[in-house]
Amino acid sequence: xxxxxxxxxxxxxxxxxxxxxxxxxxxxxxxxxxxxxxxxxxxxxxxxxxxxxxxxxxxxxxxxxxxxxxxxxxxxxxxxxxxxxxxxxxxxxxxxxxxxxxxxxxxxxxxxxxxxxxxxxxxxxxxxxxxxxxxxxxxxxxxxxxxxxxxxxxxxxxxxxxxxxxxxxxxxxxxxxxxxxxxxxxxxxxxxxxxxxxxxxxxxxxxxxxxxxxxxxxxxxxxxxxxxxxxxxxxxxxxxxxxxxxxxxxxxxxx
Amino acid sequence: xxxxxxxxxxxxxxxxxxxxxxxxxxxxxxxxxxxxxxxxxxxxxxxxxxxxxxxxxxxxxxxxxxxxxxxxxxxxxxxxxxxxxxxxxxxxxxxxxxxxxxxxxxxxxxxxxxxxxxxxxxxxxxxxxxxxxxxxxxxxxxxxxxxxxxxxxxxxxxxxxxxxxxxxxxxxxxxxxxxxxxxxxxxxxxxxxxxxxxxxxxxxxxxxxxxxxxxxxxxxxxxxxxxxxxxxxxxxxxxxxxxxxxxxxxxxxxx
Numbered sequence: 001x002x003x004x005x006x007x008x009x010x011x012x013x014x015x016x017x018x019x020x021x022x023x024x025x026x027x028x029x030x031x032x033x034x035x036x037x038x039x040x041x042x043x044x045x046x047x048x049x050x051x052x053x054x055x056x057x058x059x060x061x062x063x064x065x066x067x068x069x070x071x072x073x074x075x076x077x078x079x080x081x082x083x084x085x086x087x088x089x090x091x092x093x094x095x096x097x098x099x100x101x102x103x104x105x106x107x108x109x110x111x112x113x114x115x116x117x118x119x120x121x122x123x124x125x126x127x128x129x130x131x132x133x134x135x136x137x138x139x140x141x142x143x144x145x146x147x148x149x150x151x152x153x154x155x156x157x158x159x160x161x162x163x164x165x166x167x168x169x170x171x172x173x174x175x176x177x178x179x180x181x182x183x184x185x186x187x188x189x190x191x192x193x194x195x196x197x198x199x200x201x202x203x204x205x206x207x208x209x210x211x212x213x214x215x216x217x218x219x220x221x222x223x224x225x226x227x228x229x230x231x232x233x234x235x236x237x238x239x240x241x242x243x244x245x246x247x248x249x250x251x252x253x254x255x
Numbered sequence: 256x257x258x259x260x261x262x263x264x265x266x267x268x269x270x271x272x273x274x275x276x277x278x279x280x281x282x283x284x285x286x287x288x289x290x291x292x293x294x295x296x297x298x299x300x301x302x303x304x305x306x307x308x309x310x311x312x313x314x315x316x317x318x319x320x321x322x323x324x325x326x327x328x329x330x331x332x333x334x335x336x337x338x339x340x341x342x343x344x345x346x347x348x349x350x351x352x353x354x355x356x357x358x359x360x361x362x363x364x365x366x367x368x369x370x371x372x373x374x375x376x377x378x379x380x381x382x383x384x385x386x387x388x389x390x391x392x393x394x395x396x397x398x399x400x401x402x403x404x405x406x407x408x409x410x411x412x413x414x415x416x417x418x419x420x421x422x423x424x425x426x427x428x429x430x431x432x433x434x435x436x437x438x439x440x441x442x443x444x445x446x447x448x449x450x451x452x453x454x455x456x457x458x459x460x461x462x463x464x465x466x467x468x469x470x471x472x473x474x475x476x477x478x479x480x481x482x483x484x485x486x487x488x489x490x491x492x493x494x495x496x497x498x499x500x501x502x503x504x505x506x507x508x509x510x
Contacts, residue, residue, distance in 0.1 A: 026345055072494050077327045077336065081494075085337055089498030090281055092480035225347035239327050239336075243344030 029220040030247045033213050042126060042170045042210055042253045049097045050087070051124035052080040053111065054131050054174070057236060057245075058102025069097040076100060078237065082246035091255045099124075107135045107146065108154035115158065120165045127162070127169055128249065130214075131155070132176035132200055133235055136193045140185060148192070152199045159207050171209035172252060174245070175200050177218050181227040182234035210252045217248055284475040285502045288468050297381060297425045297465055297508045304352045305342070306379035307335040308366065309386050309429070312491060312500075313357025324352040331355060333492065334500035341501065346510045354379075362390045362401065363409035370413065375420045382417070382424055383504065385469075386410070387431035387455055388490055391448045395440060403447070407454045414462050426464035427507060429500070430455050432473050436482040437489035465507045472503055 024032065052058050060078025068074050070088060075081040080100040087096055101118040108131055119127065135151040138144035162169060175197055178189050197215055204211035221230050221244055230241040237245060279287070307313050315333025323329050325343060330336040335355040342351055356373040363386055374382065390406040393399035417424060430452055433444050452470055459466035476485050476499055485496040492500060
């Protein structure tokens, strides 16, 4: 099941086109990942409604009582906020409306439960989604019994429903990632979690989404600073990690 | 008293070197401002301690019970946070220690009151300071009786004290700004507040600080989107405005 991922991984390294991978700067890592993802860049248009969806990494402490667009409290302090600040600054002529509807702890089926309010009714032109780490992680910690097949089927059902309601939606799928060298139960994550990542990649291809290979990006970043520099617990990004994700996101769009 | 400011303003426009100013992109505005500021770029070194000081614009809702470095709650959600995320992401090898000690409502004398704890004892290698809008604003709203001479003398005393304790400090002074077209009492700000801006500029020259001409930057930005897009109340930046300040900051340093 991991062939495609491995192929893409080789593509990522090849794209770097430098003598040693260890010498890549962070902007080079982001650019190489964007090229390796093979997705076409998404053109952001005037009046676009942009939606960030996902779990705690997307949520990042947002005020869930504040549902307004382009609002710093409503956006949290993660990559969604950083990306929004950058988009609003760089494109003052575009009149973007930007929402964050990530919720900490969510798995795919929990997105489905709130999808009318938190996606379809917002009528996004662009949806960015990062989901999957809890679909696996909670099988270790919360007694969750969902399998990788459940993740895949739930994700497909969610995106079928989304594409039916919003046929022109431009979709960005962020790979769920896990950074080694931090968590004591690390061995339990592999190869099980790699299969979830493979599903995310296959789903991106199926729906012609732009895929952001965050695992490859973090794998390169940890050559430059210890794993905890990028994510204190292996899952949630530090400020540096959130900025890394944000740059990867910005690298797959054009204004 | 406004000659230098006016000269620099002409310098700013000349630096832009394009047919019409209205066609400048936001990155061009930032770059032109950096060139016009005439300050040399500050080189950030490994292990640098970087301190953001100022008022509410710097504070930006930070958790004042959290005094740790490189912490998102301790940094607020303004330009200090955005700048820190970018610095930590782009320079994973530099081991920066970054603090925000801005406090909402502060004037220069209030910085002085807390300067040992909130500056000198932190032993910054780089200090960024934006102060002055309340030194004027509170004369309109709070019955504050300080004059522009008080602002100047307080600021000089503060920086003399700082340079004595930290002779190698690299100093970045951000111009206090006020955006027209929003506040009903706008006429009361001019020319009085312009004199405060001139003081900030003169002080930057006196201490060989790198000066960031935020007024010029916001003056150009409002040609691209309405004033409220950049600052809802004329003083505090929106997310777009915070990003604008952050980019201007990042443009005067090199890694």
